[in-house]
Amino acid sequence: MNTAEGLKTMESAEMKSTEGMTQRAEVQEKADRDQEAKQKELMKKVRHQMRVIRQGAADLIGEEELERKVQASILTGKPLTIKFGMDPSAPDIHVGHAVPLRKLKQMQDLGHNIVVVIGDFTGKIGDPTGKHKGRKALTDSEVFRNAQTYQEQIFRILDRDKTQVRYNGEWLELLSLSDALELASTITVARMMERDDFQSRFRGGTPIGLHEFFYPLLQAYDSVELQADLELGGTDQTFNILMGRSLQKEKGQEAQAALFMPLLEGIDGTEKMSKSLGNYIGICEDARTMYTKVMQVPDHLIVKYFELTTDILPEELDKIKEQLADGRNPRDYKMILAKTVTLLYHTAEETEEAEKFFKEAFTDKAVPEQVDSLEVVLERGTLFDCIHPLISAGIVKSGAEFRRLIAQGGVQKNGVRVEALEENVQTGDVLKVGKRKFLRIEMC
Template identity: 50%
Template sequence: MINILEQLTEQQRDEVKRQLALYSQGVQEIIPLEELEMKVAKSILQHKPLKVKLGLDPSAPDVHLGHTVVLNKMRQFQENGHIIQLIIGDFTGKIGDPTGKSVARKQLTDEEVKHNAKTYFEQFAKVIDMEKVELHYNSKWLSQLLFEDVIQLAGKITVARLLERDDFEERMALHQPISLHEFFYPLMQGYDSIMLECDIELGGTDQHFNILMGRHFQEKFGKEKQVALLMPLLEGLDGVEKMSKSKKNYIGIDESPNEMYGKSMSIPDERMIKYFELVTDFSPEDLQDLRENMAAGQMHPRDAKMLLSRTIVKMYHGEEEAEKAEQHFISVFQKRELPDEIPTVVWAGDLEVPVIELLVELNMFTSKSEARRMIENRGVKLNGVVVEDSKLQVKVEDKLIVQVGKRKFIEIKK
């Protein structure tokens, strides 16, 4: 590494430092950092872009901000001229990644993989330039392996090493079954790195074991080892659990500007810097200024959160929509005014109806139990008045405004 750095001009060494600072921003772990520096230096010296890999098993078609943590890091590499190798696990996805699972994952069909992958591409294009992405489907090489090849690959890893995975250890301790095919998932992910000769592989911290398999097998096959960049998992709007649609603590990148802005304003104060770091396009210098201003009390947490919300909306909907969403939020939530445009519903039902039935009929909830819980949490208003009683009988009148939470409004027309 010293020899490579000594061959660089002072300007080139500054560029190595700049890129390292950028790629290190928000990263949980780089394995190993020294090799990343060497690869960046070599890339600059030889004018040869690095190959940066991200593997995906498209198990769900909707992308939220938690997914963009890795995508934003890819964008940084892409903007510096490096090659993004996006691998769609159309073969591995049919097996299912056991990472973090107490039971074997559902295996996807070809149709599910293709449908989910198409949706992924459309949403990824909001973060990275998909026209410059090197797209691969790992069935191209994995489906061509003979059984003899699989045996040879399996012979380069021990069972003890595979059982080091936390999820396998936990299932063994709980006497829960582990199917033999699950052991082959990290082997196949490692084989992808062999075929593409990746320099760097990105992933969440939950992919630690799988990504290190790429280094292991590249070494076994006599290739230069990839560097692992492990990104932290993003807590959702509750500030505790990993962002997830199932936990309803997520911000989807396809959501409307108003919804996206309103949800962003509910991010806990103590998570704001992490969101700026992981899901926005702020530079390391911008982040440092933000930290210093907040620490010195020169920026109020409310103003910082509005900046964060505006930045997130701008990234996915543009500057104009971000400004509109901010003004909408200010008028509705800070000034307690009604939004300029409220969806209307023509009511043709009974003139007096239980409040829970009214909420379900208006499609504001999918079930009566959900509606009841929201009422008990004081989250339902009629004409601005909080509903205290879940058994309330509502007289349905013209221009009655029904509000759920902070962002859902419906005006009844008769």
């Protein structure tokens, strides 16, 4: 081989080497771009899940830890374990009680495991949270009956097939005295007395049973048993849920995040939703009553009710906030809210009928949207059933007076004149008696 041929061979080899380096660089650059795109997509999913989880929440403790857990869950396909404890003492659920259940449903829709812990064992102690005296312990039959009622109601919200229901007696009844003493050694009396309810009872001279100190400890032990990643509860459960974080760390587990949902104001817009105050929306109420009650929600609570009583996604809620801020009519969004809430608990046909009823009865201002309730036992299903409740409420003095008002055209149902006592009535109907008194019929 002469010198010229040798140079050509060398040049050719250098060119191939350069091309190879370029190709490898391009392959690496593509791999880097793909990896960056995957990372961006991953973080987009993480941010979306965290927005859904945080939406409407009063507080989230352990947020950074939870974000790492969410990221690991997406990467591995292993769902998080979300714990929600229920003390089976008052099984009648309204949409205020349902706030944490709706949040659980949202996280269930994200693919995570929901574990509802029925406190059959702790229910026998009674949660002292917010109480000015010790709670009466529930009997086994009361716990069982209430727990069954709870499940009937919570599965109007949660997916039964994707929800674990556990009774904490499964593991708490197995604790020995030695185990109980070891559990008690993880907290001081001074720490337990930081609770406002215990402090107020101690200062007021109201007895505090030693067994009451065990309630938050046993609730915390539930988290250890389940190895919960997140526990959800109301703001009134802060002490108990944070106890779970502490005990998990004590037992060498990764601490659960703690998500607290706020208390929901009732339809009066001021007091906490309560059946005793009459400002509640029951999840088992008929569609007409539910739709009409939601329409009584004050304008300043529209967004909060969307956040806490529906499964709306953050991106959709952003649009509603913007449109309300731009001066759109709040009533339009209240009707969307009423339809959305009612659809969560009733069929499309029932919701459509409720919406039609409301528009016919209220939109033309034949009757006001906010009226008092008249509790009636509907035996005949006619106005005749309303006579005694009207007398008891002081609306009329006697049945004879009520009959005279009907004859004189002084009684209307849903804005239409009533002609006789045989007029059919049902829950949700609004009566106008005399010139100014409006009453909504509710079954009692």
